[in-house]
Amino acid sequence: MDILKTYLRVLGLLDPERGLAIVLALGNLAIAGVFFLEPWLFGRVVDALSSNSHDKTWHYIELWAGVGFAGVAASVWVSLHADRLAHRRRLAVMAQFFEHSIALPLGFHGDHHTGRLLRVLHNGASSLFGIWLGFFREHLSTVLAVFVMLPLAWRMNWKLALLMIVLMVSFAVFNSIAIRSTSRRQSEVEELHSEISERAGDVLGNVLVVQSFTRVAAEVSAIRDMMKRVLAAQYPVLRGWAWLSVATRAASTLTIVAIFALGTALNSRGEVSVGSIVSFVGFATLLVGRLEQLANFISGLFFQTPSLAAFFSVLDSRPGPASIKGLPSLPADIRGEVRFENVSFGYDAAKAAIKDLSFVAPAGATVALVGPTGAGKTTALSLLYRGYDPTGGRITVDGIDIRGVDVNSLRQNIAVVFQDAGLFYRSIADNLRIGNPEAPPEQLEEVARAAEAHDFIVVKPDGYRTLVAERGRSLSGGERQRLAIARAMLKDAPILILDEATSALDNATEARIQSALTQLCEGRTTFVIAHRLTTVRNADLILVMKDGELVEQGRYDELVRQGGLFAELDSQGQFVKDAVASPEAQSA
Ligand SMILES: Nc1ncnc2c1ncn2[C@@H]1O[C@H](COP(=O)(O)OP(=O)(O)OP(=O)(O)O)[C@@H](O)[C@H]1O
Ligand SMILES: [Mg+2]
Incomplete structure (x- = not known):
């Protein structure tokens, strides 16, 4: 199943901090174990109270308080470290994505608009973050809770436990129906969202053309049309999942009511004590809560799978020649x-x-x-x-x-002066230093003079520190070319390519x-x-x-x-x- 594979891959990204991740996961399990004790203690207190043995009652209350506080303290520690770990890994994976994508072959970039890539990066990273936090806070303990509580419940009373098992099976069936019937649609939604980002990025990058060709209204209406298509694809998915949540809630309520009904019948036949029924209902409520959590987790994962798939598909794109290690240098x-x-x-x-x-x-x-x-x-x-x-x-x-x-x-x-200068949204000096990051200011000035750029640079408000607009738009075509020439001069390479380097002069x-x-x-x-x-x-x-x-x-x-x-x-x-x-x- 795609969802499970994606989930395992997401967890796999924690590998560089595996040790800490395991400690946190185990810590979380221990905390979950502490919380299982609570319904049991509840039952004990009720039974002790009803048999009038106050010493015993106090004993259980003390135990309960101790266990509760230890659980809270451990939770704080685990959450704090899980949060930090998730933040660290998110930034590390974003850096990895950035490094991988900027080294991908030009052919890849020809097919993937920057707007789309940025969305894939941000959405993918925030999905990862959410899943990691969920993993440390809930997932493991939920799964464990379910698998520990079911046998315990069985031991307490198998007839009552059977009701819980029916509930669990119905959750599983409902979820898989919802996933099956809405997966394709949700992938469509994700693709449409990416197309919107792509289009928005493209329009923002060409704002001059958009305004001068009076395209503002047309571009807005095109984006709105795309948004309508997103909604048209999203509504059926939401409807499917709304039905799922109604069905799971109804099943939970029915189960609790059925436990009370069956418990009452069994109690009247003397098969269970009131304390056991109280314990069992405590258990059942916890278990139902956990099952609902599990269902939420699956639905959350379902909605994130397409954006994670897009994220991983970039990471899996065949890297450019720069990735081949171990070749001799020229x-x-x-x-x-x-x-x-x-x-x-x-x-x-x-x-x-x-x-x-x-x-x-x-x-x-x-x-x-x-x-x-x-x-x-x-x-x-x-x-x-x-x-x-x-x-x-x-x-x-x-x-x-x-x-x-x-x-x-x-x-x-090889130093290249490209046909399209290719300047960064950085200062003039930083743009020149692309040619040689080590170049001292005197050298920048020297090449700028040689490329006839110095004179126009010094009359800019901040001289060499003047910020160049995106793609050099704040400079004239000729100024851009002269910076590109100066930059190539700084590189001082034995092979030089000048592609229409002076055409705008x-x-x-x-x-x-x-x-x-x-x-x-x-x-x-x-x-x-x-x-x-x-x-x-x-x-x-x-x-x-x-x-x-x-x-x-x-x-x-x-x-x-x-x-x-x-x-x-x-x-x-x-x-x-x-x-x-x-x-x-x-x-x-
Ligand atoms: N990134 C690209 N993807 C697909 N086709 C491309 C790409 N770049 C160029 N081409 C196509 O390859 C052919 C050669 O283009 P190229 O840019 O090498 O021409 P050129 O001789 O440099 O022309 P000019 O004098 O106009 O700069 C053209 O038909 C062009 O449309
Ligand atoms: Mg050309």
Whole structure:
């Protein structure tokens, strides 16, 4: 059964603190045992009182007081430590989820919206927390109570105990009917909730578009429609469980009444004493309470199972290449020769994005990738830092297959300026330090100057401490790009990828950065995807791509002479000529 499997897995997450968890569980059982004594003592006191033996009565009362206080003290200790343990484990599992999910392959993130993942994280963690607390406070003692009290009740009077067994069986039947008839619906509800989070996250992330396209009312109404669907799926489930709770309550009440009726009949035949009936009713009330608790626990678990399943499915998603431990590191001082050998790749099985791509980028060379939009330039270079893995062929760095080395050591050797800058909701300085966390402030300023970013940073209200809005929205497109360039400069890696790194800059700014970039490329293997004529003209090798294929390669003059696609693109003015290029940029 899914519910039981999920429950066991949830408890399994306590494993790192197994010792304490076991102590708490046993402590809880002991406390439950103490509470079983109470109905027995109650019966003894009544019998002692009715036989007028006051000494005995006092003796039982003292015993009762002692046991009661010891139970309370132990309960406080157990609850306090159980609470702390549950809080600790919840945060630890959240951290584990976070670590696992941010290391998952890009393909996973393409299919899972951030809004959904955040909901899965929070809901999953709070379900775990609730179940752990329930486990320490109730579950074990409930199950134990049921299985200890039933035989005890049997020994006291098997005829009365039979009524309890009937009650227990009917609880089990009712619960399994409710679970069977509503499980699928509840999973639907969970999925719809995730879709709402996904949509809400998406809309909040695109609030500018929503407002400027006057989509506010439409987006609100779309979310409301989704909520209506949630209710439509949720109502039948709630109805099923409402019937269950009515049925269990009715069964409990009937059982207590039946015990009194049967007890009265037995007493009139002299089979049981009044004290035994009192003890038994005490027992029965406790047992019914426990059974109801058990039913509540099962229904709670039922409603949490889908969100826990979503949580575990993320944890079970196949980890990215970073998870493979024990591979050798790429040597520290690589030269940076990059070789693609018959590399193929597709985002989906139906269509190849890269087909049989082969080329050699000599160490220290500057390689320009050109071609129409959607040709696969960004994709080809994402294979180099293992954003994705090729479906065929191989890629080597200094002759070493990149799949045979530790992926972090590979990525440490590659600095990328992405087509979309990718900035964090952190200060400008912290955004730069993504490139090198150790960089002192002077170095931040140095790279910011080289990337023509220093001047715009210092006029911001808090200078380098200015907070950058989500995805860099508080900066201009060109400012974002300059921070991305500075960040890559800080990384100081032997292989550099510049994907349209300067596309948002005006000619004058770009020309000024160009000299810094030229300096940066010096001694590094550099891949540039650019539309600038100087960049392309000065490249040691130009790769011309179209529809995922390499159609031409060579130096500028050769390609122009060949009169193929490159010459065509060139003559169509695909490559922007520099308007105000600096002398260094021209001569570079
Ligand atoms: N994450 C993705 N999932 C699925 N398909 C993708 C993904 N990224 C890109 N593609 C598809 O792969 C193809 C190549 O895209 P790519 O981004 O590599 O092109 P490009 O040459 O860099 O284009 P541009 O010059 O516009 O940046 C395109 O058809 C694109 O739609
Ligand atoms: Mg691209």
